[in-house]
Amino acid sequence: MTGTSLTSDSVTADVDSESASRQLAVSVVVCTHSEDRYDDFSEAVESVLDQTHDPVEAVLVVDGDEDLYRRVDDDYGDDDRVVTHCNDRNRGLLESRNVGAELAGGDVVAFIDDDAVADERWLERLVDAYESEDAVAAGGKMTPLWVGEQPAYLPAEFYWLVGVTHRGFADGEGEVRNTFGSNISFRRDAFLELGGFDSAIGGRKGDRNLQGGETELCARLQAEYGEGVWYVPDAEVGHKVFEYRTDPLWLVERAFWQGYSKRAMETLVEESGDEEGEFLGRLVTEYLPERARRLARSPSASELVQIVSIVAFTGLVGMGYVYGLLRYR
Numbered sequence: 001m002t003g004t005s006l007t008s009d010s011v012t013a014d015v016d017s018e019s020a021s022r023q024l025a026v027s028v029v030v031c032t033h034s035e036d037r038y039d040d041f042s043e044a045v046e047s048v049l050d051q052t053h054d055p056v057e058a059v060l061v062v063d064g065d066e067d068l069y070r071r072v073d074d075d076y077g078d079d080d081r082v083v084t085h086c087n088d089r090n091r092g093l094l095e096s097r098n099v100g101a102e103l104a105g106g107d108v109v110a111f112i113d114d115d116a117v118a119d120e121r122w123l124e125r126l127v128d129a130y131e132s133e134d135a136v137a138a139g140g141k142m143t144p145l146w147v148g149e150q151p152a153y154l155p156a157e158f159y160w161l162v163g164v165t166h167r168g169f170a171d172g173e174g175e176v177r178n179t180f181g182s183n184i185s186f187r188r189d190a191f192l193e194l195g196g197f198d199s200a201i202g203g204r205k206g207d208r209n210l211q212g213g214e215t216e217l218c219a220r221l222q223a224e225y226g227e228g229v230w231y232v233p234d235a236e237v238g239h240k241v242f243e244y245r246t247d248p249l250w251l252v253e254r255a256f257w258q259g260y261s262k263r264a265m266e267t268l269v270e271e272s273g274d275e276e277g278e279f280l281g282r283l284v285t286e287y288l289p290e291r292a293r294r295l296a297r298s299p300s301a302s303e304l305v306q307i308v309s310i311v312a313f314t315g316l317v318g319m320g321y322v323y324g325l326l327r328y329r
Contacts, residue, residue: 024107024130025055026123027083027188029100031093032114033063038071040240041114048112049081053123059083059100064090091199094213097181098196101188110185117145117238125235126185136225137186137218139179140235141165148243154251155306157287158313161254162246163239168282176231177275178218183237184229186221194220211261252316259317263324283314 028048032041048058060076060083062069069086076082083103087096101109108130112118122140129138144150144164156167163180170176178184194217201213222228244250262276288310295303 023054024127025057025105026053026108026110026127026185027057027059027101027104027106028110028112028123029059029061029097029104030112030114031061031063031096031100032068032072033065033090033096035065035068035071037114038068041072042075044112044114044116044118045076045082047116047118047120047122049079050120051118051123052121053127055081055106056123057081057083057104057106059104060085061096061100061103062086063092063096064088094197094201095199098199101191101196104188106188108185109188109191111181111183112237113182113239115240115242116142116182117240119236119238122183122235122237125232129230129232129235130187133230135187135230136190136227137184137221137229138232138235139176139184139229140231140237141233142180142183142239143236145238145240146246147240148246151246152302153248153305153309154246155310155313157283157310158255161251161258161313162241164241165233166279168279168287170231170233173232173234174230175228177222177228178214179229179231180239181214182239183235184214190221190225194224211258212265215265251313255313255316256320256323259320259322260324260327261320262317263321264327280314283310 030041030044030048032038045058045060048056058076058079058081060072062072062085064087066086069084073084077084083105085099085103087099091099097111100111108127110123110126126138126140129135142163142165144159144162154162159166160169163182165180196217197213198216201211201216218229288307291303291307291310294300295307
């Protein structure tokens with residue numbers, strides 16, 4: 001069940017003579033599975049269709065819900081910039097992304113989640129990376145959209161727990177191992193050649209707590225093409241941080257399983273990189289001392305709470321990592 005897509009001729013014909021003069025066509029895959037978040041999904045789709053970059057195509061994949069698919073197709077199926085598809089059953093996010101990439105007609109395939117909103121120049125800035133850096137993959141910065149109240153106890157160094165780019169992620173534009181899956185893109189032919197995301201991640205050995213689909217794919221990207229993802233911090237996507245994601249107990253559990261996933265990725269992925277280790281080094285030698293000096297100069301309850309949170313979250317990640325050592329030996 002698909003709608004109109006960018007035709008093969010429009011994106012690949014006469015490549016040698018036209019590639020220098022035309023814009024790269026970009027297909028953006030948006031997956032959804034729950035009607036409860038339909039308003040958020042629609043906002044994500046509209047942010048894709050409102051991009052300054054042209055041509056753009058939105059590939060909307062509904063993960064096995066026929067009723068939801070009919071609503072999506074009714075709302076967007078008549079737009080010639082949109083492809084709609086419904087999986088025959090619930091296949092999970094990573095496989096749904098792969099399905100979307102196969103349906104896409106663009107030179108570049110990008111991904112954004114159904115709880116995110118892209119800046120209008122998001123794709124324009126990613127395409128600049130493909131054209132100026134000859135990148136194989138490019139991604140940008142995730143910024144927080146606080147749906148509830150911003151928690152005073154969540155330090156910027158640990159924004160990654162809620163799917164937002166954290167302090168210390170990268171020193172400006174340049175190559176990184178991977179960016180978040182809600183703000184990442186690939187040359188479509190390279191993505192398909194790599195086989196897309198490994199849909200077994202998270203389901204491997206029945207392990208629902210295992211995360212790292214982007215890490216695993218980008219490790220294969222590095223092995224095959226000798227480069228990672230070109231990070232463009234100005235290519236921004238806002239991620240909605242719902243109230244439940246700021247609950248202390250949710251964050252505690254999240255930190256533990258993130259540490260566990262880090263260890264798992266080390267055993268499942270060759271040369272997955274050690275960006276987390278480098279970040280830990282900066283956290284201990286730079287960010288914590290900086291905060292401690294600031295607290296000493298100007299005592300503040302909020303600063304003290306964030307210092308305590310950094311120590312606590314670091315410990316929880318470490319505990320998860322140790323548990324992963326026992327599980328993935």
